[in-house]
Amino acid sequence: MDRRYPSKVRRSVALSRYREILYEVLRRCPKTSGKNQKYVFAGWGDDIPEPLKAQTLVVDAKDFPQEGPESLSRFVVRAVKEGWKDFILFNLRGHRFVACGLQKSHGISIHVYGSSGDYLASGLMGAEVYVHGNAQDQVAQIIKDGKLVVYGDVGQALLYGAKGGEVYIMGSTAGRPLINAVGCPRVVINGTCLDYLAESMMAGDPLKGGGFAILNGITFDERGRITELPEPYPGGNLFSLASGGAIYVRDPYFKVGEDQLNGGKITTLTEEDWNLIEPYLRENERLFGIPVERLLTVEGKIRKPWEVYRKVEVSPLRALQSLNALGES
């Protein structure tokens, strides 16, 4: 489910069968918690069981309302208040606001299976959320801290107004990710995104604790092999009007041009930059099986990081440059 393998059947068919089996297994978890029992089941209408140490609450989302006071999202908030820390939520059918409302939530982990709804992990403040599939729009809006891993693609406005956190996207995102991001969000997008990536980003200097995004521009073929996308970033307004942060683009063929920017500038990766991003690429490797060495491989040869990655960074606006010049004169 989380990886790409060669298969004789279509991936969607295989996943459908796999999900049926997984859900059946999860439904068989006991409802009451007892010692030596790792998983406890809860469904719509059930009381929240009392948590014991190191137990995981397995929740069938099927009959929960998608939103509102009785929604799955609020159930999780109540369960956290009861002391639960680990969750498997499955059978989601557009259930919205998952992992919202938890406030300071370090030590909490949530695994999501099914069709999650929008605003997932928006406002996250410490928890770890793993989405085993695609995610929707407005994911991780204003995220402050914590970790989000999506084993698929993501919709519009990912990380809008983000303040921090670590985010790993196995696939691509739709338009406008990281708009108005501030603080120190750290993001790896293995695919690409439509346009307006990191518009008005204001996330400081990445080399001094600020935020950044890594755009790898890769995908998987039918046999599960990593392949290059035709372009790492096909859209416009990359990093436009940004005053902080940076984008590290895997672009060995220099396909991203200055005409795609609006205020930023493309520079060469430094060793300091590589030291900054490599740990995130290693974690990306662990999560998605995308080896760092493979990312550095171009036409069969492992290259130096600065031959493969380029940095898009802040460039003072022309209007401000002229003001500064006036001030200096």
Add this chain to the structure above:
Amino acid sequence: MTTELKIYPKVKIAPHSILDSINTKVIVRNENCIACGTCESVCINKAHTRPRGYNTVITLPEKCEFCGKCVENCPMNALSIERNMLMDVMGDSRWTPELIISTWKQASTGSSPTSIECEVGRSGGGFDRLHFKFRDRAVKKEYVDTSIELNKRESGPRIRIDVPWYGGGMSYGSISKNVMLARAIAAKEWNTFTCTGEGGYPEELVPYKDHVITQIATGLFGVSEETIKRARIVEFKYAQGAKPGLGGHLLADKVTPDVAKMREVVPYRSLFSPFPFHSVYSIEDHKKHVDWVRAIKPELVVSAKVSTPSDVDMVAIGVYYAGANIVHIDGGYGGTGAAPNIAKKNIAMPLEYAIPKVHRFLEHEGVRDEIVLIASGGIRSVYDIAKAIALGADGAVIGTAELVALGCRRCGNCESGRGCPLGIATTDPELSCEIDVDWASQRLINLFASWKEQLVEILRKVGVESVEELRGRTDLLRYEGAKI
């Protein structure tokens, strides 16, 4: 009928040595003065005095009521009352010098000056040509209720404020922290609200959190689950009447290290607040917003601030069906000096047209009594508030009037350099110290006391017992110059 009498915050004189001395007129003493002391002896306000050690008489403008006795009695014809030349350079046709000075006086003393115009400006339209038809019915003052409810839906918490106004969103960045704090203190004292704006929620405001609205605007600066959870009311700012269709822009000079820390950005780099929300392109998207904040805190009262396009009535009904409790329409007369004039004057519909349009449409749709309609954008005085209510609003949001109470002269330099030299619309640490929190909060308390008193008088004179009864009573208004 028994009515619970509430104890309102005490008015205390909160003087300003310069502002209090400015009046619409001045006493001019010419060279004929022989310092005989006649003016000193006839003045009941002790506005003329002879400083110890000097053989001259001077006039204290802050004490003068321009009754003219000194002029009449001067044996040398040395005194005259003339128009203060400051009147020619201060304010504009909406915020006239008279309105500015009357607001200063109210903030200093807690009551409205009788000798200065404090009702209308000279814009030649809008609220300046609307007047109440006073009938002087005998409604006893203590029975006049000025409170309004901010959640009219069956579900959700009841939030009743004692006066039909609250403070609009002004961010830390656009105004100083001391000003924010003063606004919050006054809001608490008067059991009403102030709003964070979108520059974050300074920790200093936390003790007043029950009276602070958390604003979520397009830049999402400083918004977190904590600041949403803290609030009783959350306001989504979709647009601003002073500059609809334009985002916000905080110039680099105002992004001091403290502001940058609050917003988690780089100091001294310009900040952009986009237009619109990148996650909201339809009323359905707005509903998702409302659902989202209620997923964080189910018992929230939600307000949606929109500008006044020609289809503002449709926007308002959409806001209602999306589940919000308050539709806040912001007309084009407001905004600080940061809003460009071309936007202020040419884009949004005038507020006096927008309010009845929305009010009647909500009535027509049968939902008027389930949603609160709040008007803002150029509300200068309690007369404007009362007129907005008579046109169909439930209450009003104020902004500039509070800044004027603290000494703002409408010079329009809010965005330039380090910001306001008076320490109001600035984040410069040095300039911010110009505003003392206790003094500033007392001035706002005083202004509200004066407004409350005037509002009661207005309601009494039009013959209604509560401000809620005034809503939509256009029959109590007359339009100056209208052909009947």
